[in-house]
Amino acid sequence: MKKNINICWLRRDLRLNDHAALYHALKGELPVLLLFIFDRKILDDLNDKKDARVTFIYQQLQQMEKELQQKGSSLLIKYGTPEEVWPEIIETYAVKEVYTNHDYEPYALERDDSLSEFLRTETISFKTYKDQVIFEKDEITKADGKPYTVFTPYFRQWHKKLNDFYLKAYPVEKYLSNLFQTKPFAFPKLSSLGFEKSDQNFPSANFERKLAAYEERRDFPFDDATTHIGLHFRFGTVSIREAAAKAISAKADKWLSELAWRDFYMMILSHFPQITTQSFKPAYDNIRWINNEKDFEAWKNGKTGYPIVDAGMNQLNQTGYMHNRVRMIVGSFLTKHLLIDWRWGEAYFAEKLLDYEMASNVGGWQWACGCGNDAAPYFRVFNPELQAKKFDPENKYIYKWAPEYKHPQHTQPIVEHTFARDRILKVFKEALNS
Structure with a gap:
C-alpha cells in the first residue's frame, strides 16, 4: 500500500x-x-x-x-x-x-x-x-502600483519597508520530527549524471568576517574585500534573511544595498521577462554590433592587450569568479570598445560564473552596455587604463592574474581607446536616433 x-x-x-x-x-x-x-x-x-x-x-x-x-x-x-x-x-x-x-x-x-x-x-x-529574496515582484512598488525601473527610489522604499518581520527566520528545526522516516535512498554517483568532480575551490559561507572590509575596500580587486557569497545565494545554502539581518547588525550598509540590487533585478525580471533576450530600452536593439569573432575570442581568453581586462577574464576562467568592479570594466570593454553584443558576454558569464544568476547577470550586462533599465549612460565609456590606475594602482591584481604584463613584450591592445570611444558614440547615436 x-x-x-x-x-x-x-x-x-x-x-x-x-x-x-x-x-x-x-x-x-x-x-x-x-x-x-x-x-x-x-x-x-x-x-x-x-x-x-x-x-x-x-x-x-x-x-x-x-x-x-x-x-x-x-x-x-x-x-x-x-x-x-x-x-x-x-x-x-x-x-x-x-x-x-x-x-x-x-x-x-x-x-x-x-x-x-x-x-x-x-x-x-x-x-x-x-524564499530567495527579501521582497519580490509587487512588494515594493510606486504609489500607482507600477514597478520601479530605477534603483535609487526602489531602494529607498525597500529600506523603509525592511523590518524584523521580513527578516525573521523560519524555525524549521522545531518540526524536523515530521520528516518522512525511511532507510537511506541510493545516492547517485556524479558519473551517472554524466559529470566528473571539479577540483574548484568553493568560497566559504562565512561572509560576516568580510563585511567591515567590504564597506571600505570593495572596489579594489586585489584586496579581496568582497564576500564571495553569491554562489551560496545562487543555490540557497545561505538564507537571504539571515544575511540581511547580519548586515544590519554589522552596520554594513553598502553590502545591504547589494542585497537590494539583487531583489531589484529579480523584480525587474519578473515584470519584464523579455530582458533575457532584448534590451530593456528597445532603441538599443538597433545598435549595429560588429560582433568580430576574433575579438570575442581575445576577450574571452584574456588577450585584449588591456591589463585589467585580461586579468579579470583570467580570474574568471581559472576560478569561476570575477571581482564586481572588474565585471563592470570587462562588460563595458566588450560592448563599447569592441562593439560586441552584450548577449554574447552575458552567455559567456552564464557558462563560467559560479555565482551566475540570470536576473543579476542580465541586469549587470545591460547596465554596462547602457541599454538596461537603470543603466550607465551610453556615453560613459570606462577607460580601462584609468580604472586600473584608480583601483589597482600598484598592479597587484593585474600581476596576479595576468603576470605577462610584468614584461614589456606583452600583448598589444586590440583596439585603441580613443578610437573605440569615438566609434561607439557614433554607432550608439545612430541607433538611438533611427
Missing part, C-alpha cells in the same frame, strides 16, 4: 534551516519527504562535464543527506526531466501536497506552471513560497 506523504521539492534552497517551503511542509499533517531532481533540461546544456556548479550542488546534497540520516530520514534524488520524474514519484507514493519555493527565471516559471497543471489533474496541491 502506498504511503501518504507530502513532498518538499528542493531547487535553489539547499539547506535545512530558515527554509520557507520546508517549514510550511513540516507543519502539515503528513510526513515530509525531501526531493531533489538533477534536471536534464538544465544539465544537458552544460558543455563542461567538470562544471564546478554541479560538483557544488552534489556536495551540498551529500551534506544534507548526512543531516537527514541523523533524523531517520533521507533525501530522494532523481535524474531526469521533471515531466519524467513526477509521474514516477506519484506511482510510488500517495502524495497529497507538494511544497517548493518560488523561482523567477523563465524556464523555472514554465516548469512550475506545467507541474502545477499536472498535479491538479492528480488532485495534488502545489504550494510555493517566497
